[in-house]
Amino acid sequence: MPANVEEVATSDVESVRLVIIGGGPAGYTAAIYAARAGLEPVCVEGYEAGGQIVRSNSVYNFPGFPDGISGLELSDLMRTQVSGLGGRLVTAEVRSVDLSGPPFVVRTDRSEFLTDAIIIGTGAKSNRLGLPSETEFDARGVCYCATCDGPFFAGQRVAVVGGGDVAVEEALALADIAESVVLVHRREEFRAHDTGVAAVAATPNVIIRTPFLVDEILGDDSGVTGIRIGHVSTGDPEQLDVDGVFVSIGQTPNSGLFTDWLPTDDAGYLLTTPGGTMTRVPGVFVAGEVGDPTYRQVITAAGSGCRAALDAERWLRKTRHLAGKTDVNEAVAR
Numbered sequence: 001m002p003a004n005v006e007e008v009a010t011s012d013v014e015s016v017r018l019v020i021i022g023g024g025p026a027g028y029t030a031a032i033y034a035a036r037a038g039l040e041p042v043c044v045e046g047y048e049a050g051g052q053i054v055r056s057n058s059v060y061n062f063p064g065f066p067d068g069i070s071g072l073e074l075s076d077l078m079r080t081q082v083s084g085l086g087g088r089l090v091t092a093e094v095r096s097v098d099l100s101g102p103p104f105v106v107r108t109d110r111s112e113f114l115t116d117a118i119i120i121g122t123g124a125k126s127n128r129l130g131l132p133s134e135t136e137f138d139a140r141g142v143c144y145c146a147t148c149d150g151p152f153f154a155g156q157r158v159a160v161v162g163g164g165d166v167a168v169e170e171a172l173a174l175a176d177i178a179e180s181v182v183l184v185h186r187r188e189e190f191r192a193h194d195t196g197v198a199a200v201a202a203t204p205n206v207i208i209r210t211p212f213l214v215d216e217i218l219g220d221d222s223g224v225t226g227i228r229i230g231h232v233s234t235g236d237p238e239q240l241d242v243d244g245v246f247v248s249i250g251q252t253p254n255s256g257l258f259t260d261w262l263p264t265d266d267a268g269y270l271l272t273t274p275g276g277t278m279t280r281v282p283g284v285f286v287a288g289e290v291g292d293p294t295y296r297q298v299i300t301a302a303g304s305g306c307r308a309a310l311d312a313e314r315w316l317r318k319t320r321h322l323a324g325k326t327d328v329n330e331a332v333a334r
Contacts, residue, residue, distance in 0.1 A: 015114045016042050018312060019106045021094050022121030022254075024051025025298045026288025028078035029305030030119045030312075035085035037313045042115075043082060044090045044108055050075030051123050051288075053298055055139050056148065062298050074298070099261040099281050117283045117316055119308045120270065122254035123301075124289040129161065129247055133217040141224025141244050142217060145296060146170035150177050153244045159184055159227055161214055162248035168196040170248050171206055181206045182240055184229055186213050212238070217245055253290045269293045277308040278315070285312050 018034055020027050023045020034041035053059065056071035065074070082089060090108070098105035103114040126144040128134055134142055143149040146160075150173060158178045160171045163185035171183045183200060188211045190197045200206050211232040218226040218239070226241045253269045255262075262279050263271045270291045272278060277285040287308035288301040 013105075013112045013114050015103070016040065017115065017316065018042070018117045018119065019044060019104075019113050019115040020119045020121060021097075021106065021257075022046065022051070022123055022288065022290070023049040023079075023089070024075075024121060024123050024288060024301065025053060025078065026051075026123065026301040026305040026308075027119070027121035028075070028082055029302040030121060030287050030309040031082040031087040031089075031305075032078070032085060033306050033309035034119075034312065035082060035087035037309070039309075039313060039316070040086065040088070042088045042090055042113060044092055044094055044106065045079075046093055047091060049079070049089075049091065051301075052126070052144075057139055058152075059148070059298065060151070061148070094257060097257055097261070099258075099284055102283050104283065116319075117285070117312045119277075119285045119287055119305075119312055120255075120258060120279075120290060121287040121301075121305060121308070122257070122290045124251040124253040124269075124296075126247065127250045127252060129214055129249070131214070131217060133219070134245075134247070137217055137219050137224050137245075141219060143244060143246050144248070146173045146246055146248075147297065149244075149246075150174050153178050155179050156243040157241060158182070158244040158246060159214075159240060159242045160246045160248055161185075162250075163187055163190045163192065163210075164248070164250065165192045165196060166250070167248035168192040168200050170246055171200055172196070172203065174246065175203045175206050178244075179205065182242065183208050184212050184214060184227075185210045186232055187211050209238070209240075214245075251289070251293070251296070253293075255290050265293070267293055277304065277311045283312075283315060283319070285315075 018039045018041045020030050020043040031041045031043040053071035058068045060068040092108035092110040094108050096107045102116050106113045154177050157180045159182040161184050171181050174181045212229040215230045216228040228239050230237050255268050255270050270286045272286050285308040287305040
């Protein structure tokens, strides 16, 4: 048993069929499908319920909302749907898990659950520059996804910060929308593939600034107005007038709770069976960005939540766990 798992007191444990860890599009969609299947899911959504989407003022690419919807409102609608279908939302933080079952143990800062199956939907966090001004202008010109927010900057000037494949792809995508794009990278050489770098270099309205660091994001009450960058070697400052800043320096998946039990790729994303959502531990499934380093979209997270719930239902039925919940006393005695 890994060191971060504590002993469970029988009186503190509640027995359920399915626990979904994470409150975001993936976790809520999994809970919707699981509730419809009669699994009586418990969704432990955390204290920052809703995931990264709640930071988006407007979402225009989620089906069914042609006039757009705020990320917070979309998240609230999902939560309401979970509750309306009989799913149970628990606002608590998961402290540790024990995946040596089933039954598995999910321990939160408020209670513990014994469960026959788990869906992990803890998401990922966009890596940040760490500047106070980045926080100040978050969602007011500072963005982390060109696919999501690029259209808001049509015909304007933007900067992309980063040197990997995603940064290069975002610069190319924004070049089709914006008046101009400045690609700022702290190293002389890019980590991105040569073909992408060559495409950026050949794009007339993309300006490459290397090796430079972003020292400050500038703005006023209306939002971002520019960035101040400094040369890595000389420190020489330069100020660029831009209307938006796209930070593209990677993501960190929220997989730390599970790495004692489950394998990850080199970046920390949880691995699943090819073409499915189950991990190497039967009965434990993955949904959303904690297992997806590629797409980073609300709709793909929701879709994977659906897949994970269907996989969990089939697994529970196949292993006959749907016949009834695990007996707490019997399970702890084992």
